[in-house]
Amino acid sequence: MLAVPIGALLTVGLFALIGVGIAVALTGPPLEPVGDPAPGAPEVREIPVDGVIADGYLARQGGLLDAELVAEQLDEAADDPDVAAVVMPLSSPGGTAAASFVIGDAIADTQDRGTPVVVHGRGEVASGAAILAADAERTIVDAATLFGSYGVVVGPFRRYDDPIAVDDGALVGGVETEGGVEEESYSAGRGKDALEPFEEDPDERTLEFLQDTVDREYDRIVTRVAEGRDVDEEVLVDELGAAIVDSEVAVDEGLVDDLGDRDAARELAAELGDVDEEPFGVMRVSPEALRHDTLVGGLLGGGLIGELFGMGRAEPCLDEPTVLAYFGDATNLRCD
Numbered sequence: 001m002l003a004v005p006i007g008a009l010l011t012v013g014l015f016a017l018i019g020v021g022i023a024v025a026l027t028g029p030p031l032e033p034v035g036d037p038a039p040g041a042p043e044v045r046e047i048p049v050d051g052v053i054a055d056g057y058l059a060r061q062g063g064l065l066d067a068e069l070v071a072e073q074l075d076e077a078a079d080d081p082d083v084a085a086v087v088m089p090l091s092s093p094g095g096t097a098a099a100s101f102v103i104g105d106a107i108a109d110t111q112d113r114g115t116p117v118v119v120h121g122r123g124e125v126a127s128g129a130a131i132l133a134a135d136a137e138r139t140i141v142d143a144a145t146l147f148g149s150y151g152v153v154v155g156p157f158r159r160y161d162d163p164i165a166v167d168d169g170a171l172v173g174g175v176e177t178e179g180g181v182e183e184e185s186y187s188a189g190r191g192k193d194a195l196e197p198f199e200e201d202p203d204e205r206t207l208e209f210l211q212d213t214v215d216r217e218y219d220r221i222v223t224r225v226a227e228g229r230d231v232d233e234e235v236l237v238d239e240l241g242a243a244i245v246d247s248e249v250a251v252d253e254g255l256v257d258d259l260g261d262r263d264a265a266r267e268l269a270a271e272l273g274d275v276d277e278e279p280f281g282v283m284r285v286s287p288e289a290l291r292h293d294t295l296v297g298g299l300l301g302g303g304l305i306g307e308l309f310g311m312g313r314a315e316p317c318l319d320e321p322t323v324l325a326y327f328g329d330a331t332n333l334r335c336d
Contacts, residue, residue, distance in 0.1 A: 030286045037281025042084045044269050045077040046284040049088055052326070052333070053095030053128055055102055060292050061317070065092070067099035069290045071106035078113040084273030084280070086110060086117045087265050088136065094127030097152055097217055097325040104132040104224070111137055116272035120265035121145045121256065126244055128325030130255070131221055134228030138268055140260040147250040149327040150225060151189020151242035152217045154210050188218035189242030217323055229254055244327060 034046065052064050059066035077083045088107070094100060107117045119133045121141035126149040133139045141147060188211075226233045231254045240253065250256045260268070270280045317333060326333070 030289060031283045032286055034282035034284050035279075037283075038279065041279065041281040042270070042273070042275040042277055043080075043082050043281045043283055044085050044087055044266055044273065044275070045073075045080070045083045046087045046089065046266075046282055047073045047077070048285065048287050048290070049090045049092055049103065049129065049132075050287055051092055053092055053099045053103065053132075055096065055099040058096065058317075058322075059099070063291060064095070065290050066292060067095075067102040070103050073285050073290070074103075074106040074110045074117070078110040078115045083115060084275045085269035086115060087262075087269045087282075088117060088119045089262065089265075090119050090121045090125050090129055090133060091123045092126070092129035093124055093328050094129050094131075094149070094326040095324070097128060097131075097221075097323045100128030100132045100325050104135040107132065107135040111135075116269060118265050118269040118272065120260070120262055121147060122262075124244075124327070126327030127151065127242075131225060131325055133256075134225040136228075137272060138258075139256040140258045140265055140268065141247045141250065141256050142261060143247055143259050145247045145250075146244050147247060147255055148240060149189075149242050149244040150221055150236055150240065151325070152214050152221065153324045153326065154214050154322070188214040213323065221325070225255075231255070 037043075047070060049065060049070060053067055054064040055067040058064060059068070074086065077086050110117055116137045117135075119136040119139040121129075121133065121139065122145055123142070125133060125141065125145060125147045130148055130150060222233050222236050225231065225236060235253060245253070245255075247256070247259055251258060266280075266282055324333070
């Protein structure tokens with residue numbers, strides 16, 4: 001009888017599992033018909049943006065919406081002669097500033113190529129999500145939607161005061177200190193750091209460097225939203241700041257165009273896409289196609305196996321300070 005070392009079996013099994021995960025990841029972005037569209041009817045493509053928006057390493061950890069995959073879907077819609085317009089259902093607290101710009105740039109590019117984009121907000125459209133919506137030709141929201149919070153946060157930073165022990169074990173990890181733990185984030189946009197639980201300042205030089213960073217990003221955001229929405233910069237900076245407002249205020253301030261449900265957004269997109277036929281077809285991109293939720297990521301992404309094989313975490317997190325356009329407590333995104 002042939003004896004096979006258990007290590008070889010584990011290695012083969014691991015690579016087989018990786019192969020299955022890759023196969024799952026490469027099955028392609030499925031399109032789901034909404035209703036029963038007539039064959040050959042003009043198409044409105046629906047590309048949902050739901051949840052925290054990320055890109056790069058953070059998105060590839062799995063679970064978060066990947067801005068690059070959204071941009072790819074917008075590019076495909078612009079290239080498809082059967083697609084007359086795009087509807088983007090949007091419900092998000094934002095995410096990284098860079099990821100929001102990726103989607104905003106892709107929206108602008110799609111429209112420059114002749115395919116209008118209509119954003120439909122529902123529930124919460126905050127920070128980076130509100131920023132990218134400014135690039136759409138039209139934005140409408142449900143009546144109960146919260147909208148806004150234009151601003152950025154750099155952080156979170158964690159400092160250990162007089163560490164006396166560090167445990168990097170696979171099962172239990174942590175740092176023991178004599179003086180405790182301090183965390184800071186630095187922001188631009190009045191009230192943007194209102195939800196941060198730690199507010200102690202570092203030395204003046206560090207604060208100036210960080211504040212210069214967020215101020216430059218904030219200026220970019222203000223300019224982008226002001227131009228996209230045709231709103232005075234003074235309104236965004238002095239009147240609204242980083243506040244999140246209800247849907248009626250958002251309409252009154254020019255942040256969105258109107259109130260309406262998903263059907264209204266689809267009809268508006270069809271109108272902007274010069275669709276004269278009734279009914280038109282709606283094809284929706286599956287939300288799962290916009291994330292990196294593979295079988296391998298789910299099984300090996302965290303816990304003891306993930307630590308042993310160096311394959312990351314089950315839940316994505318920030319392991320270094322990042323420029324965030326995010327509404328909420330940014331420490332929730334930090335790796336513990």
